[in-house]
Amino acid sequence: MRKIFASALLALLVILPLSAGTFDQTMTMVRIMEQSDLEYKTELLDNAFDKSDRIAGAYASEQLKTTMNGKYSSQSDEAVDAFKKVLVELLGETNSLEDAELIFTIFKGSDNNQLIRTSAEALGKIGAVQYSDSIIELLEDSNSKQYFLITQGYENVLRENEQTAWSCVLALESLHIKSGYKPLFNTRMSEYSKESGVQDRAAKAMAVIVRNPTSILKDISDREHSSKGRTLILDLSRNSNALEVQKVDLAAYIFSETIVNDYEFGDYMLNACAAIEKSPYKVRGTEAALKKILYGSYSPDFTDLAIKAATHCQNGVNVLSDYLREQNNYTKEGATKYENHKVVLMVINSLGKSGDANAADQLIVAKDAGWPPEIKQAADTALNNLLSK
Amino acid sequence: MAKRLAWLLLAACLILTACNTTSTQKKETVPQSATTVKEQPKKDKGKAKAKEQEKDEEKEQEQQSAETGIKFTKIHVPLTETKKENGHMTSRSVYTYGQDKLNPERVETYDVHxxxxxxxxIEKIEVRTERKSYLDKDNNIIRYYVITRNENGKIEEQLLFNGSNKLIAIEEYDYDEAGRTAEWRIYNGSETLLSYNVYTYKNGRNTRVDSYSANGILAQYFINEYDKNGNLTCESAYDKDDNLLAQHRSTFRNGLIYREEFQGEDKKLQWYINYTYSEQYLKVLKTTYSGDGRELEQVEQSCLLFDR
Structure with missing residues (x-):
């Protein structure tokens, strides 16, 4: 309602009714707030102003000072805390660095969890890096508490703890500091519920603050050779939008080096395959990874994606040709397993699109080997595709 | 989905009920003094100060308006808006417009992820009534406005509700025969008048606004100044004793805004905004600084241009 400078902006931007409200109306609203009781002040500040309204922000700044000096000490704690929460939110949105100290006082001194969380987020938005250690401490504390709370079954406290962790993660993400990386890493590895979204957000926050992805990924790789480490690497790879070549490359490499039968990571595997496909070096590890995929029992979707990705590099095509040669030989001996037929079909289709003339040899063999009709037909089509290129 | 639809229907019913009750009850609560005061001659307080400032302002305008002879006559309509804080992108908003191509029907804001x-x-709920709702990431309504317009499309009444459907404030507008704002009244959620502002025009421009408390006593007044091209260049707020409370100044060149400044009662610069435009004026970069020059935020808008 009260977007600041709306009157001047109206000459420039016609975005009514989003920015209805003028300078005189905003100033009048401030006067009304000054004359209102605490509850109505809170209501108006919370609802009647755009969160980035700097006139409301200036008023909030002044009010926070007087509130901290005990202006509303005769009011109930709940009412004062609700007011402080709205003030802190506004100051966070308006980037009021000069109020960081007061907000930090609330963060450290309040026994109201909601107010602590709001203060943490506001400190992050303001960019108050000087207080990052305390936010990190609170996050690490939440991380350690989480396991204990799960085992003890304190449902309400558990949710509170997750909300606190969430706010700290948002704060560290806003602060963009390298020292935030380790606690976020630990958060990603902690036992937060899926619904809370804390782990996922921590991974995303890491992707935002990571300035040198290669070194961080190597660091993860050195520290975590477990499936958790791979999960995290692939999180980063996925969240990076695959724009940072090194990150994708390294994620793909580490993935291909470490791929095992982790069915629960199917989603990450798909992302890793996409990463392999985008890699400009066509990754050293592709060969090894592809062999594992071809001979493993992964989901058809995943296998199909990996095979399609393989055709983008010569090593991958060679692996596919070798696989088909081997399977052709088994078939001639009558030893092919029925389960392999689907994979063979995928390989034949991909070789047909690969444009590699060397693949033609094994397609010709496949046409005449003892395969079921649909595979022979596919080999014939693939061969025609290949020769037409 | 079904649950949400049911909830929205319930909310719509509540709003309609609220609209009916407020429009009947409110008229009774407007004190006679509001209309009586409207007819009183406007006080001349602050005129001397305004004149002084006017001179300075004109001088400044002449210096700053390096007119190229081309006056910008288009309207910027934002399509996307990217916000950066502390050098990092924090959010991106996407505007979707209705048939008139000028008023957004939907604004989605996304975070860095x-x-x-x-x-x-913004959705129409009656012929001249619309609802503007603010929803959070989980689709919960945080607050909403029910806006009623007159036959000329101008806001007649605006009701503000919080996320729990509690009426927080009511605004009412009156217009003069030329369709200009004549009076703005604000009530609390119990429909008690809190304040009203009366607008005065000179040479077709709003030069003064008097703000009265509910009992009809002048509480604040505002002086508006314009450059020779009719751009609003300075808005000053004074208390009833002529003390300056705040000032908002704007600089225009060729019809485009280039700078805004805000000063508090201590006359200290509190923040300022610089505007830059791309060559074709399709991008607007708005950078906000604190009074001591610290960059607070940067907003880049990609716009379409329409004729005024």
């Missing part, structure tokens, strides 16, 4: 964090939806 491209996840929706806020949604503003």
């Amino acid at each position: 491209n996840e929706l964090i806020e949604l503003v939806v």
